[in-house]
Amino acid sequence: MARMSRRSPSPGRPPVVLICGGGIGGLVAALCLDRAGLHPVVFEAARQIRPLGVGINLLPHAVRILTALDLGPALASAGIATADLRYYTRRGEPIWAEPRGIDAGYRWPQYSVHRGELQMLLLDAVRTRLGPDRVHTGHALASFETTASGVEATFTDRTSGNTVANVHGDLLIGADGIHSVVRAHHYPDEREPVFSGRLLWRGVTEADPFLTGRSMIMAGHANQKFVAYPIGPGSSGRMRINWIAERCVSDPSNRGRSSGAETDATPVVRDWNRTVDPSHFLPWFEDWRFPWLDVPALIRGAGAVYEFPMSDRDPVARWSFGRTTLLGDAAHPMYPVGSNGASQAILDALALANALRHAEPGSDLADALTSYEAARLGPTSQIVLANRQQGPEAVMQMVEERAPDGFKHLSDVISDAELADTARHYKRLAGFDPDALNRQGDTLFPETDVDADA
Numbered sequence: 001m002a003r004m005s006r007r008s009p010s011p012g013r014p015p016v017v018l019i020c021g022g023g024i025g026g027l028v029a030a031l032c033l034d035r036a037g038l039h040p041v042v043f044e045a046a047r048q049i050r051p052l053g054v055g056i057n058l059l060p061h062a063v064r065i066l067t068a069l070d071l072g073p074a075l076a077s078a079g080i081a082t083a084d085l086r087y088y089t090r091r092g093e094p095i096w097a098e099p100r101g102i103d104a105g106y107r108w109p110q111y112s113v114h115r116g117e118l119q120m121l122l123l124d125a126v127r128t129r130l131g132p133d134r135v136h137t138g139h140a141l142a143s144f145e146t147t148a149s150g151v152e153a154t155f156t157d158r159t160s161g162n163t164v165a166n167v168h169g170d171l172l173i174g175a176d177g178i179h180s181v182v183r184a185h186h187y188p189d190e191r192e193p194v195f196s197g198r199l200l201w202r203g204v205t206e207a208d209p210f211l212t213g214r215s216m217i218m219a220g221h222a223n224q225k226f227v228a229y230p231i232g233p234g235s236s237g238r239m240r241i242n243w244i245a246e247r248c249v250s251d252p253s254n255r256g257r258s259s260g261a262e263t264d265a266t267p268v269v270r271d272w273n274r275t276v277d278p279s280h281f282l283p284w285f286e287d288w289r290f291p292w293l294d295v296p297a298l299i300r301g302a303g304a305v306y307e308f309p310m311s312d313r314d315p316v317a318r319w320s321f322g323r324t325t326l327l328g329d330a331a332h333p334m335y336p337v338g339s340n341g342a343s344q345a346i347l348d349a350l351a352l353a354n355a356l357r358h359a360e361p362g363s364d365l366a367d368a369l370t371s372y373e374a375a376r377l378g379p380t381s382q383i384v385l386a387n388r389q390q391g392p393e394a395v396m397q398m399v400e401e402r403a404p405d406g407f408k409h410l411s412d413v414i415s416d417a418e419l420a421d422t423a424r425h426y427k428r429l430a431g432f433d434p435d436a437l438n439r440q441g442d443t444l445f446p447e448t449d450v451d452a453d454a
Contacts (some may be wrong), residue, residue, distance in 0.1 A: 014039040015356070015365060018153055018169035020141045020182060022049055024115075025328030025345030026175035027122035031069050032353035034130050035444060041169070042126065045140035045158050045176070049123055051116025054202045054306065055231040055242025057082065057216070057339035058113065060106040061432045061440075062346040067108060068444045074121050079113030080230045080239075083214035087396050090220045091406055092290035095399050096419045100216070107438050112216065112229045112242065114204070115342075139164055141181045144172055146322045171365055172324045173352070175345075178313065180330035186321050193311040193333060196388075197250040198223075200310055200336070201281050203302030206234035207241045210293045216339075217293065221400035222390055223248040226288060226295055243298050244336075246310070247284055276307045310335055312388070315381035320369040327352060332380035337387040340430050344380055347431060350444065351375045357445060383430055392426040395419055 015038050019026045022044030033040040058066070058075070066075055083103045087095040101110035127135055139155035142163070151172040155165040174182025178193050209230065211217070216229035225246040230239040278299050288295035299305070313333045319326040328345030355372035359365060383391075390397060395414065403413045427433045 015170035016041065016150075016168075017356075018043065018151065018167060018172045019175055020153075020173065021175035021177060021180075021328075021330070022046070022119075022123065022135060022137070023175065023177065023328065023345075024119055024122060024342050025349060026173070027119065027126050028065070028069075028346050029173060029175060029327060029349035029352060030126050030130060030134070031122070032065070032349045032444070033356065035069070036353040036357035038353075038356055040130070040134065041167075042135045043139040043141065043153075043155055043165075043167075044135065044137045047138040047157075047159075049119065049137060051114070051120045053115035053119075054204055054244075055112055055229065056115045056118070056342050057229070058111045058118075058346075059339060059343040059430070059432050060101055060108040060110055060434075061437050062343035063101075063108040063111060064437070064440060064442075065346050065350050065444065068442060069125070071121065071125060074125075075111055075113070075118075076109075078117050078121055078232070079111040080214055080232060081109040082112050082216050082229065083212045085216045086211070086218070087393070088217060088219040088290070089396070089399060089406070090224065090288065092219065092288075093406060093410075095410065095414075096395055096423070098423060104434060105438075106432075106434050107442075110339075112231045114231050114240075114242075117232075118342075136165070141174075141176060144182075144185065144324070146172075146324060151323050170323065171356075171369065173327055174324065174330045175327040177329045178311070178333040180326065182324060183316075183326055183330050186324075187316060190313070190316075193313055195250075196310045196312070196335065198246055198248050198310040199281075200308040201245045201247075201276065201278070201299075201305055202308060203243055203299065203305045204231070205241050205243065205298050205301035205303075206238045207298055207301060208237075209239050210241075213239070218393060218396065219288065219290070219295075220246075220396060222393075222397040224284060225393070225396070226285060228293065228295075228298065241298060243295075243302075245281055245285055245295075245299060247281060274307045275304055278302070278305050280307075312384060315377075315384050318373060319377055320366070320373045322366050323369070325352070325369040325373060331377070332384055334380075334384045335387040337393055338383075338391040338426055338430060340383060340387075340391075343432075344383065344430075348372075348376055348380075353444075379429075379431065386426065386429055392423050395422050 017040045019042045022042050030040040082100045084099050086097040140158040142154045142156040144153040150170045153167050174180045219226045227244040231242045232240045234240045285295050319331050327348045352372045355368045359368040407413045
């Protein structure tokens with residue numbers, strides 16, 4: 001059983017911050033809070049943190065933060081610096097292409113990386129820098145109570161149900177994902193995550209490089225799409241290609257209910273990583289063979305395929321309640337559109353650290369959590385809603401609707417200005433407009449040699 005002080009830190013001692021969740025957001029929050037002079041402790045429900053998942057993208061504004069946390073070289077070794085993003089029709093006709101990361105003039109790269117490898121990189125950094133006793137696995141948050149001096153939290157082993165720790169902290173951060181216990185405590189009547197009507201099938205396949213070798217591609221339209229990008233080297237000159245096949249299986253205008261007509265069963269929203277046989281969806285993509293990518297071969301080559309029901313939650317009015325607040329997917333679960341989910345959790349972590357670092361000595365720490373919420377709730381709520389409208393990927397649907405049988409000249413279907421405006425608008429909305437971002441500092445907290453005005 002973890003044993004921690006049940007008393008608030010004495011004057012001059014850093015506040016103890018209990019972080020519920022050892023995912024990307026929770027671990028980056030621990031690193032940022034430590035840099036800001038606080039005492040974060042991470043509690044993860046799983047007994048062992050393992051490198052699970054498939055690929056994700058880290059946009060330059062998130063990479064800026066991780067680089068300032070001295071993780072730049074490790075990131076460069078773990079992932080691929082994305083060179084360009086390209087949109088295509090379902091027939092492989094080009095719609096839009098733009099450089100990404102350093103190639104687009106950002107001061108920081110965009111990385112495509114295996115989610116589990118990134119999580120292990122962050123976990124190693126937390127244990128090395130903060131100490132191994134600052135991460136407690138097998139600790140699922142069961143309940144908590146706020147008091148005038150802090151938060152009393154009870155953790156259990158989720159297999160046995162036995163209590164493993166009763167812990168006092170000055171603050172409690174819910175970084176515990178889309179099924180957050182902290183969020184459910186404050187919103188007990190909130191319904192389950194809402195199924196969009198779309199299923200994602202995901203896998204990683206060793207294959208020959210395509211296009212630039214560092215390209216990210218999206219092909220299709222709103223109701224059927226394929227995404228692929230490299231996340232690392234494979235064997236014999238090949239690359240590990242992360243891919244996502246997406247298909248609408250129920251009326252997308254009727255969010256929250258699936259007909260099950262085109263699948264074996266109605267998706268279970270809590271079942272995020274159910275392995276499936278590719279035959280369940282491969283027929284829909286069988287003729288998606290482009291000169292530069294053989295989609296069905298990529299699907300067949302995966303060692304395992306995971307099914308993911310695309311779901312989110314409606315934005316809420318507030319995250320912070322006294323000495324508790326939310327972060328990452330617990331605060332703003334969103335559709336995986338725009339390569340933005342993990343990056344927004346990382347931005348949350350820095351904003352939280354900034355708010356707490358700027359708190360006046362002796363002031364109510366709850367006020368700092370309110371300041372953090374004021375900085376992040378509005379922008380992330382806009383992204384959640386924009387992603388429901390397909391974010392920057394909306395151009396693929398525009399072309400499909402305007403030219404369902406293909407086109408001879410793209411300019412007859414959509415203008416360069418419309419394409420560029422769509423991409424530019426989303427960058428500004430999500431906080432990675434290149435000019436604005438490049439004006440940011442290289443450190444997290446400038447006056448203390450570790451920086452940030454993200």
